[in-house]
Amino acid sequence: MHIAIVGATGMLGQPVTRELIRAGFAVRLIARDVAKTRALFPNIDVVSADLRNVDALRDALVGMDAVYLNLSIRQDEKQSDFHTEAEGLQNLILAAQSTGVKRIGYLSSIIIRYQGMNGFRWWVFDVKQAAVERIKESGLPYSIFYPSCFMDSMNGTQRAGRFILLVGRSGVKPMYIAASDYGRQVARAFQLVKDGQNQEYIIQGPEAVTQHEAAERFVKAYAKEKLRTVTTPSFLMKLGGFFTAQADYGWHITEALNNYPEGFESQKTWDELGKPTTTIEQFAGSI
Numbered sequence: 001m002h003i004a005i006v007g008a009t010g011m012l013g014q015p016v017t018r019e020l021i022r023a024g025f026a027v028r029l030i031a032r033d034v035a036k037t038r039a040l041f042p043n044i045d046v047v048s049a050d051l052r053n054v055d056a057l058r059d060a061l062v063g064m065d066a067v068y069l070n071l072s073i074r075q076d077e078k079q080s081d082f083h084t085e086a087e088g089l090q091n092l093i094l095a096a097q098s099t100g101v102k103r104i105g106y107l108s109s110i111i112i113r114y115q116g117m118n119g120f121r122w123w124v125f126d127v128k129q130a131a132v133e134r135i136k137e138s139g140l141p142y143s144i145f146y147p148s149c150f151m152d153s154m155n156g157t158q159r160a161g162r163f164i165l166l167v168g169r170s171g172v173k174p175m176y177i178a179a180s181d182y183g184r185q186v187a188r189a190f191q192l193v194k195d196g197q198n199q200e201y202i203i204q205g206p207e208a209v210t211q212h213e214a215a216e217r218f219v220k221a222y223a224k225e226k227l228r229t230v231t232t233p234s235f236l237m238k239l240g241g242f243f244t245a246q247a248d249y250g251w252h253i254t255e256a257l258n259n260y261p262e263g264f265e266s267q268k269t270w271d272e273l274g275k276p277t278t279t280i281e282q283f284a285g286s287i
Ligand SMILES: NC(=O)c1ccc[n+]([C@@H]2O[C@H](COP(=O)([O-])OP(=O)(O)OC[C@H]3O[C@@H](n4cnc5c(N)ncnc54)[C@H](OP(=O)(O)O)[C@@H]3O)[C@@H](O)[C@H]2O)c1
Pocket: 006, 007, 008, 009, 010, 011, 012, 013, 030, 031, 032, 033, 049, 050, 051, 052, 070, 071, 072, 073, 084, 088, 107, 108, 109, 110, 147, 148, 149, 150, 151, 153
């Protein structure tokens, strides 16, 4: 199977791309910045295209059987902006339909289900829910993944220098997963899938831990540098949201993470795609 990947340079796109390559798929990376992408993935086919440009996407998708999407809404993105998971996805679907692509793979999120709970509403979750519907209505077979929290965030979006940033305190226990384990599950899903079949998988890691427990364990096990956790009270973050888009994003995402009552739902995923085994300690030791 020839798989094109959009978003391979992303925090989660990189480990998934590595696992798809390792699994033996013929991979083509569709990227805005070809030099940056080639530096990350030497000897891999890289083609220049932006999700804003449907003609460039058409050219980039020629000869591909499937396309896997690792897209995001940036923390400074405004509701009225172009969104890769809205207009960009629409362009991608148009291009895929006209070039014979037979499958769309998409990284969604389990947390978008928090929309509507406890009166919570956020335009970002509207965009992400609409993206799932858009893919399902495209007529193209799909493989959609709904992951819990990634361990990689602690060393990515939550990391500021020597600090791991947390907001508020919560008793809910997400099942943290390492993106490399997830990448192996994506590869397995593409290996198993039959022509025309649709796949949807909840993605969860081996154990349920609170965000504070996860961050403390990560800090303790990370040997390269002495790290510390810092917790901002939720009300301060909410207040900051009136002044900066980043704080507004931070408040909304942590409000959802702190309250979404996640339970174990991955038995089918583990049975079909394999059980993720990487612990927080192993993850911290591997980066
Ligand atoms: N963090 C978690 O715990 C978690 C949990 C569940 C789900 N998720 C979901 O995971 C998804 C991916 O996250 P991530 O952290 O990997 O995102 P990311 O680091 O922001 O990566 C986004 C990718 O999209 C590419 N891109 C942006 N605009 C583009 C355009 N106009 N045309 C083509 N490519 C474009 C970027 O390429 P450039 O290099 O050119 O910028 C980058 O490779 C998010 O949607 C998030 O909701 C995350």
